[in-house]
Amino acid sequence: MSVVHAAGFHVRHAVSRALATSNLSPMEATYRVLSARAHLDGRGRVASAEVTVRIERPRPVRGDDEEIGLVNPDGQHPLMARVPGRPDRLMDVLPVTRDRWARHAGGAVPPGADPWHPHVGVGFDAAQAYARAVGKVLPDPDDLRAAWGSARYPWGEAPDATRGRTEPPRYGDLVEVGTLPPTRAGFHDIGAWLHAWAADGALLGGLPGLASAAHDAEPCGFRCVQEV
Numbered sequence: 001m002s003v004v005h006a007a008g009f010h011v012r013h014a015v016s017r018a019l020a021t022s023n024l025s026p027m028e029a030t031y032r033v034l035s036a037r038a039h040l041d042g043r044g045r046v047a048s049a050e051v052t053v054r055i056e057r058p059r060p061v062r063g064d065d066e067e068i069g070l071v072n073p074d075g076q077h078p079l080m081a082r083v084p085g086r087p088d089r090l091m092d093v094l095p096v097t098r099d100r101w102a103r104h105a106g107g108a109v110p111p112g113a114d115p116w117h118p119h120v121g122v123g124f125d126a127a128q129a130y131a132r133a134v135g136k137v138l139p140d141p142d143d144l145r146a147a148w149g150s151a152r153y154p155w156g157e158a159p160d161a162t163r164g165r166t167e168p169p170r171y172g173d174l175v176e177v178g179t180l181p182p183t184r185a186g187f188h189d190i191g192a193w194l195h196a197w198a199a200d201g202a203l204l205g206g207l208p209g210l211a212s213a214a215h216d217a218e219p220c221g222f223r224c225v226q227e228v
Helices: 011-020 098-105 124-133 141-148
Strands: 002-008 030-040 046-056 080-083 086-092 195-197 225-227
Touching: 002 011, 011 030, 011 046, 080 141, 086 141, 098 124, 124 195
Parallel strands: none
Antiparallel strands: 002 046, 030 046, 080 086, 086 225
């Protein structure tokens, strides 16, 4: 449909501004991030970002390479993208946030807490229950490995602080989801040192090379998968 360039406070904000040019929100749009760049300040924090987004019409999920990186490909799965090599599996492009968790639990985000931070410290049973409640499942290890890719980092072999966290977060604190650019497959925060629950109870991700982690590893969050 259209290609739009936009800037924002971080990548997620820039994408939202790009979609707004067509009166669309991320929850309803079908789009692909063609390029994204995060600009860091002197302390290594994201200070601003710019993106180029192609807004597309929804179309059936076919499973070919054209679908890789397309968010909400069929117009019926907001903020989900196809898992590479697994055409019947769509996965959340963002980890579950404090805000999503609070709405699911019928509560509110605690005062002073950032609603866009990933919800961490959740146990395996609670993550499974959340996924079931929203009509989804936890990703299996193959989903997470496919989303990560074969390189040391989701974006390649070399560390790059403008694309994802390259060292453990201080005091376990993580930045807001979607602050840095997505992978080619469309997933944010795959390589942000946030371990994710898999359907078999394993914790994967976070470390370079998609290393496994002990079940008490911190920080630990999750995202969900839906079959189509």
